[in-house]
Structure formats: C-alpha cells, structure tokens
Amino acid sequence: MEASDETRAPGARWLSKGEAWVLELSGEWRGHRGALPDLPAPDIVGPVAVTASALQSWDAVLAGRLWQQLDPLMRRSVSVDLNGLPQGLQEVLALALNAAPPATETPDPQPPGPVTRVGTRVIDAWNxxxxxxxxxxxxxxxxxxxxxxxxxxxxxxxxxxxxxxxxxxxxxxxxxxxxxxxxxxxxxxxxxxxxxxxxxxxxxxxxxxxxxxxxxxxxxxxxxxxxxxxxxxxxxxxxxxxxxxxxxxxxxxxxxxxxxxxxxxxxxxxxxxxxxxxxxxxxxxxxxxxxxxxxxxxxxxxxxxxxxxxxxxxxxxxxxxxxxxxxxxxxxxxxxxxxxxxxxxxxxxxxxxxxxxxxxxxxxxxxxxxxxxxx
Structure with missing residues (x-):
C-alpha cells in the first residue's frame, strides 16, 4: 500500500543529459496545487524535453505550471520537445506557447509614398x-x-x-x-x-x-x-x-x-x-x-x-x-x-x-x- 501511494504521489524533476535537459513528470497531478521545480539554470541554451511516461493524471493547473516554466525558454528560442507528454496536454501546451510568440521589436512601418497613395485611391475608386x-x-x-x-x-x-x-x-x-x-x-x-x-x-x-x-x-x-x-x-x-x-x-x-x-x-x-x-x-x-x-x-x-x-x-x-x-x-x-x-x-x-x-x-x-x- 505504501509503494502504491508513492507511485501515485505527484513528482517532477529535472535530469541533465549532456547539454540537454529533461523535465520528468510522474504520479497523479489532478487536483495537486504544488509548484514544479525551478529551472536548473536560468540561462539554459540547450534543448529541453518533457517526458511523462509515469504520469497518471493531470489537469489545467499542471498545464499552467508547465506553461509558466516553458514560455520563457520559448521566448529565448530554446528548443522545447513536448512529444513525451499525453496528447491532450501536448495540444494545450502547444496552443498556449504558440499564442505567445517571442516578443521582438518590429520597426515602425514606413508611411506610403505619394505614388502608393494615388494607386490605392485609384484601386478603391475602381472597386x-x-x-x-x-x-x-x-x-x-x-x-x-x-x-x-x-x-x-x-x-x-x-x-x-x-x-x-x-x-x-x-x-x-x-x-x-x-x-x-x-x-x-x-x-x-x-x-x-x-x-x-x-x-x-x-x-x-x-x-x-x-x-x-x-x-x-x-x-x-x-x-x-x-x-x-x-x-x-x-x-x-x-x-x-x-x-x-x-x-x-x-x-x-x-x-x-x-x-x-x-x-x-x-x-x-x-x-x-x-x-x-x-x-x-x-x-x-x-x-x-x-x-x-x-x-x-x-x-x-x-x-x-x-x-x-x-x-x-x-x-x-x-x-x-x-x-x-x-x-x-x-x-x-x-x-x-x-x-x-x-x-x-x-x-x-x-x-x-x-x-x-x-x-x-x-x-x-x-x-x-x-x-x-x-x-
């Protein structure tokens, strides 16, 4: 019974594999409000993967915790592999991470020239x-x-x-x-x-x-x-x-x-x-x-x-x-x-x-x- 309880307990740890890092999830995370472990290093540049082979259940809280940790990496263009997650959790994270693209400054668009303005007005009038x-x-x-x-x-x-x-x-x-x-x-x-x-x-x-x-x-x-x-x-x-x-x-x-x-x-x-x-x-x-x-x-x-x-x-x-x-x-x-x-x-x-x-x-x-x- 004790072993079973340990198996169901939510767990998360960072594992180092050379320059790559792996976040391993396990246990039942449904209803768990605990936080994930901090990043092993704030300046990670290598690829990051998330695995959940021992994950038994999850909910939106876990998805939010993962997004909070992975979003800064995505903004720094760090490669993040989500293929090890359950399909549902993988889709939610992919959607959330893609909805917040890296914040890059774009130059102000140049105002159109006189020829462009005239052409635009002619096209609008014709339409x-x-x-x-x-x-x-x-x-x-x-x-x-x-x-x-x-x-x-x-x-x-x-x-x-x-x-x-x-x-x-x-x-x-x-x-x-x-x-x-x-x-x-x-x-x-x-x-x-x-x-x-x-x-x-x-x-x-x-x-x-x-x-x-x-x-x-x-x-x-x-x-x-x-x-x-x-x-x-x-x-x-x-x-x-x-x-x-x-x-x-x-x-x-x-x-x-x-x-x-x-x-x-x-x-x-x-x-x-x-x-x-x-x-x-x-x-x-x-x-x-x-x-x-x-x-x-x-x-x-x-x-x-x-x-x-x-x-x-x-x-x-x-x-x-x-x-x-x-x-x-x-x-x-x-x-x-x-x-x-x-x-x-x-x-x-x-x-x-x-x-x-x-x-x-x-x-x-x-x-x-x-x-x-x-x-």
Missing part, C-alpha cells in the same frame, strides 16, 4: 465603381425575373413599401415644398417688381417649380427619409445574418429585399413630384395675390398658359430618376454593409451622401440633355 455596376446588374436581372413571373418578390412587400415611401412622405414633402416655393416666389417677385412685371410671377414659379425644384426637393427628401431607412433595414438584416438565411433557404435577396423597394420608389417618385409641384405653385399664388397684388384669376391664367406638356414631362422624368437613384443608393449600401452596429451606421450615412451626389450629377446631365434636345 467602388465595379461594386455599383454589379449591383445595378443584379437589380436588372431581378427585374427581368419579375417580368417573366419567376421572381421571389411578393406583391404584399411591394404594397407595403409603396405605403411606407409614398403616403408617409407626404407631410415632409409638403412642408419642404411650401417653404422652398415661398422662397422662390418671394425672391423672384422682389426682382420682377423692380420692372413692374409682377404678372410674370406665375411664369417664374410655375416653370421653375414644375420643371426643376419639385423633383430636386423630392429627391433630397427621399434620400434623407427613405434611402437611409433602406440602408439601415437591409444593413441590420445583413448584420443579423438574415440575408444569409434567405440565401440558404433558396430565396434571392435581390428579389425579396431590393426589387420591392426600387419598384416602390419608381411608382411613388413621379406622384410625390407632382404633389410637391402643386404645393409650390399654390404658395406662389399666395405670395403673388397677398403681397404683390396680382389678381387670383390672372395668376391662374398665367400659370396654365406657361404650364406646357414638356415642362410637366421633364419634371416627372427627373423626379422618377431621382427616386430610383435614392432606392439604388440605399439598397446598395445596405447590401454591402458590414456586420456590426458601427458598419450599419456608416452604411446609413453613406447612402444619404451617395444618393445626393447621384441626384446632383443626374440633375446636371438631364438638364444639359433636355436643353440640347430643346425639350
């Missing part, structure tokens, strides 16, 4: 353009599947998006159109009054609001209210891996998430533009009649006379284009967002900025094109 074009292509493919009747889009989702982006946007569109129309009418009338041409206030307000201002205001309002919401909604679904779940279930995320939002703004864009134009024309009538003494019927006749079909079509086309650009920007940023709350917030901000930039560029291009076409 951004490529991502945008790829996204637009996916949307067109989704639209083609919908027209063939092979889309995963549900009619209820489309109606829901129309309700969220259309009627719920009317109050803010009305407020902004009223205030901006008031500014346009008042500033224009102040200049026309100098020449006694108050009767032309209707022409100025009607053409300006219907052709340019209403569509631009609707686009900016939708960028802040709807585009940001699209990016936040889709970005949150991406962060929560809901888009990955849809793909796993065989549902195309472009059909299910992107296409309803794009079609909804395609439908409500011209309607909101027409509504904003009516509000702007109404506030122009109010300014001309109340402040500058233009008779109500005179203003109405002048507005109807100046409100030609080309002006109306140009305004509706611009409003539709701006609305679609808002939907594309919001969905693009949402689909490409990262998987964290910070990334979703960045995507929301980027969607508003990108939508406004696209709207301004599209407004410039469309204005030049329509003027060239004398339309």
């Amino acid at each position: 951004s353009r490529h991502e945008s074009l790829t996204f637009v292509g996916e949307v067109l493919l989704s639209l083609g599947r919908w027209m063939r009747g092979a889309s995963d889009m549900r009619a209820s989702d489309l109606m829901w998006q129309i309700e969220q982006t259309g009627p719920r946007s009317l109050p803010i569109v009305a407020l902004v159109s009223f205030l901006v129309g008031l500014i346009v009418a008042y500033m224009g009338a102040a200049q026309l009054q100098r020449f006694g041409a108050q009767t032309y206030i209707a022409d100025l307000v009607t053409v300006g609001v219907v052709r340019e201002v209403a569509a631009l205001l609707v686009g900016i309002v939708l960028a802040g209210r709807v585009g940001a919401a699209f990016a936040a909604q889709i970005g949150s679904m991406r962060a929560n891996e809901e888009i990955d779940a849809l793909t796993t279930l065989g549902v195309n995320p472009f059909d299910f998430l992107v296409l309803p939002r794009v079609l909804a703004l395609l439908i409500v864009g011209p309607m909101l533009t027409a509504f904003g134009a009516l509000v702007g024309m109404g506030v122009g009538w109010l300014v001309a009649v109340v402040i500058y003494g233009v008779t109500p019927l005179e203003y109405v006749y002048a507005s109807v006379d100046s409100l030609t079909l080309p002006h109306v079509l140009v305004g509706l086309i611009k409003g539709t284009v701006y609305a679609v650009l808002v939907a594309l920007a919001g969905c693009l940023q949402g689909m490409s967002a990262g998987r964290s709350a910070q990334a979703v917030g960045d995507a929301t901000t980027a969607s508003v900025v990108q939508a406004i930039v696209w709207i301004v560029v599209a407004a410039s291009v469309l204005t030049v094109v329509f003027q060239r076409l004398d339309f």
Whole structure:
C-alpha cells in the first residue's frame, strides 16, 4: 500500500543529459496545487524535453505550471520537445506557447509614398465603381425575373413599401415644398417688381417649380427619409445574418429585399413630384395675390398658359430618376454593409451622401440633355 501511494504521489524533476535537459513528470497531478521545480539554470541554451511516461493524471493547473516554466525558454528560442507528454496536454501546451510568440521589436512601418497613395485611391475608386455596376446588374436581372413571373418578390412587400415611401412622405414633402416655393416666389417677385412685371410671377414659379425644384426637393427628401431607412433595414438584416438565411433557404435577396423597394420608389417618385409641384405653385399664388397684388384669376391664367406638356414631362422624368437613384443608393449600401452596429451606421450615412451626389450629377446631365434636345 505504501509503494502504491508513492507511485501515485505527484513528482517532477529535472535530469541533465549532456547539454540537454529533461523535465520528468510522474504520479497523479489532478487536483495537486504544488509548484514544479525551478529551472536548473536560468540561462539554459540547450534543448529541453518533457517526458511523462509515469504520469497518471493531470489537469489545467499542471498545464499552467508547465506553461509558466516553458514560455520563457520559448521566448529565448530554446528548443522545447513536448512529444513525451499525453496528447491532450501536448495540444494545450502547444496552443498556449504558440499564442505567445517571442516578443521582438518590429520597426515602425514606413508611411506610403505619394505614388502608393494615388494607386490605392485609384484601386478603391475602381472597386467602388465595379461594386455599383454589379449591383445595378443584379437589380436588372431581378427585374427581368419579375417580368417573366419567376421572381421571389411578393406583391404584399411591394404594397407595403409603396405605403411606407409614398403616403408617409407626404407631410415632409409638403412642408419642404411650401417653404422652398415661398422662397422662390418671394425672391423672384422682389426682382420682377423692380420692372413692374409682377404678372410674370406665375411664369417664374410655375416653370421653375414644375420643371426643376419639385423633383430636386423630392429627391433630397427621399434620400434623407427613405434611402437611409433602406440602408439601415437591409444593413441590420445583413448584420443579423438574415440575408444569409434567405440565401440558404433558396430565396434571392435581390428579389425579396431590393426589387420591392426600387419598384416602390419608381411608382411613388413621379406622384410625390407632382404633389410637391402643386404645393409650390399654390404658395406662389399666395405670395403673388397677398403681397404683390396680382389678381387670383390672372395668376391662374398665367400659370396654365406657361404650364406646357414638356415642362410637366421633364419634371416627372427627373423626379422618377431621382427616386430610383435614392432606392439604388440605399439598397446598395445596405447590401454591402458590414456586420456590426458601427458598419450599419456608416452604411446609413453613406447612402444619404451617395444618393445626393447621384441626384446632383443626374440633375446636371438631364438638364444639359433636355436643353440640347430643346425639350
């Protein structure tokens, strides 16, 4: 019985084999809180091995003690052989020792040169353009599947998006159109009054609001209210891996998430533009009649006379284009967002900025094109 107790007693000793050292473990170390013997010499340079042929049991405490002794050796690039340990203990120690590599000072990286910075920016810009074009292509493919009747889009989702982006946007569109129309009418009338041409206030307000201002205001309002919401909604679904779940279930995320939002703004864009134009024309009538003494019927006749079909079509086309650009920007940023709350917030901000930039560029291009076409 005494011999058996001695066999189970935890033991550890360092043995010298020439320039090499061997740490020999024996007995039952499970539940033992004793320390291992100190290193035989603090400046060991030769190879070190650990053997455990007589080791009967072990736990995490022994693994921690071994790591404390072997880690300084590994940091000095001393060769340590763990093949004599049980497989489980060997794997734990190998993982722990590899997780703490030798602390070596690395020189500070040199800042990139001007050529490198320019190249990096060019590559980033190209990748951004490529991502945008790829996204637009996916949307067109989704639209083609919908027209063939092979889309995963549900009619209820489309109606829901129309309700969220259309009627719920009317109050803010009305407020902004009223205030901006008031500014346009008042500033224009102040200049026309100098020449006694108050009767032309209707022409100025009607053409300006219907052709340019209403569509631009609707686009900016939708960028802040709807585009940001699209990016936040889709970005949150991406962060929560809901888009990955849809793909796993065989549902195309472009059909299910992107296409309803794009079609909804395609439908409500011209309607909101027409509504904003009516509000702007109404506030122009109010300014001309109340402040500058233009008779109500005179203003109405002048507005109807100046409100030609080309002006109306140009305004509706611009409003539709701006609305679609808002939907594309919001969905693009949402689909490409990262998987964290910070990334979703960045995507929301980027969607508003990108939508406004696209709207301004599209407004410039469309204005030049329509003027060239004398339309």
